[in-house]
Amino acid sequence: MDIQAIRKTYRRYARVYDFYFGAIFQHGRKTVIDGMNCQPDDCILEVGVGTGLSLPLYPDDVYITGIDLSVDMLEQARARKARDGLDRAILLEMDGEKMTFPDNSFDKVVAMYVASVVPHPDRLVAEMQRVCKPGGELYIVNHFHSSHPLLAGMEKLLAPLSKLLGWRPDLSMDQFLRETDLAVTQIIPVNLFGYWTLLRAANTKQPLREEMVDLMPLRAAAGR
Numbered sequence: 001m002d003i004q005a006i007r008k009t010y011r012r013y014a015r016v017y018d019f020y021f022g023a024i025f026q027h028g029r030k031t032v033i034d035g036m037n038c039q040p041d042d043c044i045l046e047v048g049v050g051t052g053l054s055l056p057l058y059p060d061d062v063y064i065t066g067i068d069l070s071v072d073m074l075e076q077a078r079a080r081k082a083r084d085g086l087d088r089a090i091l092l093e094m095d096g097e098k099m100t101f102p103d104n105s106f107d108k109v110v111a112m113y114v115a116s117v118v119p120h121p122d123r124l125v126a127e128m129q130r131v132c133k134p135g136g137e138l139y140i141v142n143h144f145h146s147s148h149p150l151l152a153g154m155e156k157l158l159a160p161l162s163k164l165l166g167w168r169p170d171l172s173m174d175q176f177l178r179e180t181d182l183a184v185t186q187i188i189p190v191n192l193f194g195y196w197t198l199l200r201a202a203n204t205k206q207p208l209r210e211e212m213v214d215l216m217p218l219r220a221a222a223g224r
């Protein structure tokens with residue numbers, strides 16, 4: 001799906017999203033956040049925050065930034081923020097594949113039910129890695145193509161309807177992991193029948209590039 005198609009689809013979903021996708025996906029949302037080991041004042045980025053169903057699940061002492069492409073979904077999230085007094089949450093319209101945050105801005109970065117919606121899942125993950133601090137953690141909850149022959153067949157049949165559904169039902173986990181280069185530390189089945197997956201990954205990138213650049217003249221002066 002391209003960006004315009006995503007916006008159009010989620011404009012259609014925004015007012016009814018919680019009714020259809022609230023309770024059914026809540027186990028996945030809760031499992032991620034419970035397992036995050038959030039520390040006081042942690043800065044957490046949630047990409048594709050949607051209507052903000054996850055927001056009340058975070059501890060009160062962390063800072064949450066939620067971004068989404070869809071202004072209509074964000075409008076629902078803002079209403080929830082006001083209703084529930086979620087003052088530590090900041091909600092912004094932004095493309096998860098091209099974020100405007102500086103490198104290494106967040107302790108933890110999470111995307112729930114988003115990887116099979118975005119046009120380029122590899123770019124989404126690359127951006128999540130970029131804005132997450134070295135040694136931080138990334139969390140992705142998503143449905144991946146089933147290995148069960150019957151379900152896999154149904155997903156293939158549904159694949160051409162991706163634009164209408166608002167996500168690709170046939171995203172392969174093997175391909176996703178190959179293309180994203182994620183350092184996965186845990187894989188946990190979530191939601192009904194474990195049909196969705198939580199991937200937890202360490203952000204193993206190198207420390208700040210500026211630090212490395214700054215060290216170079218020092219090393220040269222020291223003859224190393």
Ligand SMILES: C[S@@+](CC[C@H](N)C(=O)[O-])C[C@H]1O[C@@H](n2cnc3c(N)ncnc32)[C@H](O)[C@@H]1O
Binds near residue numbers: 006029114
């Ligand atoms: C299936 S919904 C999931 C919403 C929410 N994470 C949840 O737990 O219910 C997918 C969300 O991702 C958003 N989205 C899709 N592509 C995006 C992108 N490139 N950048 C930011 N958000 C995006 C959609 O607008 C939609 O709100």
